[in-house]
Amino acid sequence: MSEWWESQSGGIPMDSLITAAARALTAGDPLGALNRVALRDDAPALALRGIAMAQLGDFDRATALLRSAARAFGSREAVARARCVVAEAEIALVSRDLSWAAKALDTARETLEAHGDRVNAAHARYLEVRRLLLIGRLDEAERMLADLDPMPLPSALRTAHELVVAGIAIRRLQTKTARAALVRAKRAAHHAGIPALAAEVESAYHVLNTPAARLIAQGEDRLLLLEEVEALLASETLVVDACRYVVRDAHTVVSLARRPVLFELARLLGEAWPEDVPRGTLIAQAFRTKFADESHRARLRVEVGRLRTEFGPLADVSATKRGFKLVPYSAHEVIVLARPIEEKHAAVLALLVDGEPWSSSALALALGASQRTVQRALDSLATAGKVQSFGRGRARRWMTPPVPGFTTTLLLPGPLPGD
Incomplete structure (x- = not known):
């Protein structure tokens, strides 16, 4: 301003x-x-x-x-x-x-x-x-x-330009482009001499230098930076992405965002790869039940068939004596990409952790969800003490402190490369 x-x-x-x-x-x-x-x-x-x-x-x-x-x-x-x-x-x-x-x-x-x-x-x-x-x-x-064209503009607007370039690149997981833009932004902010701009640039750097996701594979569980996620998605690896609810390799993306049962099955199979998963485990976790009968086993066969169809050229789901296992067609490895911290209503929190006050209508617009759905999520998070509100009626705003040591970039609206 x-x-x-x-x-x-x-x-x-x-x-x-x-x-x-x-x-x-x-x-x-x-x-x-x-x-x-x-x-x-x-x-x-x-x-x-x-x-x-x-x-x-x-x-x-x-x-x-x-x-x-x-x-x-x-x-x-x-x-x-x-x-x-x-x-x-x-x-x-x-x-x-x-x-x-x-x-x-x-x-x-x-x-x-x-x-x-x-x-x-x-x-x-x-x-x-x-x-x-x-x-x-x-x-x-x-x-x-x-x-x-930012060149003839004052330093403050050149900083804003480069921050937007970096923001788009971060959302698209183009970390080299993002870092180059932030270098230019830091230089322009220095010339502008406005502390708030310099702080905004440092905040953007923080996103690149903090864990953005968690890799789960063959018993290994470790945190990844954004540039490591970018490299992983460009490799010959089959990724079950629990941040965006897709299954993908370097060339193909299959969205299961509207098929929660199928995605849960895909994640269970991905975490166990190259081993199989017992039918009882798949039924208990995908169907949320403690007791399995013949109807559950029949439903599991139907859902596995649907999962095979969704996977298309990516992988097959093979039956074993005790259950099912994931068999990628061309990928050399299968991994699960999960959030740094598993959290219900994580997409809402991903927007709120920027430290700015959001209205429920703005959150709904950004997430492409109904305002009622967002309000229920906010009420649940408020009950758990994870968000707080101030103001009333149309002036009501919601905030939460940032999650220390983690970035929620992979939960923000917008496609990943290849989506």
């Missing part, structure tokens, strides 16, 4: 206090800005106070001030009003209110471009790209990002 007042146009009368407050905000000093304009109620001061409050984390007050500023500017100050819309959209993004009107932001961006305010127009573009990244629409985010 430091670029909001980077350049002036539109005939807004300026004075030394407004200029000094704007420079303080650009430098990441909201208290210095407030010291200059806290007692003023003219439109430029209201806008700058709103941005200062946003930088201090009081998003509700910041939104109210920006809306007051937009009304005070009036229809003649189109550029200033557009900047207020952009600033309000950024507050919504930071507070994870992902339902904000993209059309209003587009209109504001077009106004800024028409009046030559390229910096804030680019800022509006980056907000929409970041929103697309949050909800897992990576292809759209990449297309929009391709239209942006």
Whole structure:
């Protein structure tokens, strides 16, 4: 939000206090800005106070001030009003209110471009790209990002550009691309001199340098970094991926996300490979029952047949004297890729561990689930003491502290390579 007042146009009368407050905000000093304009109620001061409050984390007050500023500017100050819309959209993004009107932001961006305010127009573009990244629409985010040239932009926006590039690469498990983007982001953040930006870059580095998944194979159980996961998925290994509920090799991906019983069978067979799994074990764990009768054994035969069909060119499921075993067609090895910590409602927690406050509607949008389903998950997590909420009604937000030592990247919305 430091670029909001980077350049002036539109005939807004300026004075030394407004200029000094704007420079303080650009430098990441909201208290210095407030010291200059806290007692003023003219439109430029209201806008700058709103941005200062946003930088201090009081998003509700910041939104109210920006809306007051937009009304005070009036229809003649189109550029200033557009900047207020952009600033309000950024507050919504930071507070994870992902339902904000993209059309209003587009209109504001077009106004800024028409009046030559390229910096804030680019800022509006980056907000929409970041929103697309949050909800897992990576292809759209990449297309929009391709239209942006960061070179002529201020250091803060160049940092934002590289963070988005890194974010997309991390979601796609392209770790070399992500590291190169973060090197550029760190350099740009240093030139910008804004501590919050530098902290955001360090947080992104943390994702690359902490365990992202757990490998289970032939009695071995060890943690993997993202780049190790990337190498594993590119190898001649059959992977039963319990992070995304798919079974895959380097060329083929079979999704079992909507077939939980089949995936449970695949995981049990994958963990036991190259040995077989007794029928009783498969029935007990896949069907969640302690007692097996002939109807359960018949159902197991049906489900195994369905699993063979789903596997297609990847593998066969062969019957043995005591049960079944997995037989890959071309892979040299079978492994199970699991979450670092097995957790119910892990996808919800994966979004919440960014430390930002999320609404249940934003979580539902990002996960592609119904708001009622997400609310039930939040209630369950709150009962277990794993999340907490503040506010009421539409203003209610949910948060959780990060899980120490682990990254939840593989649980976030968006495809893995080959999906």
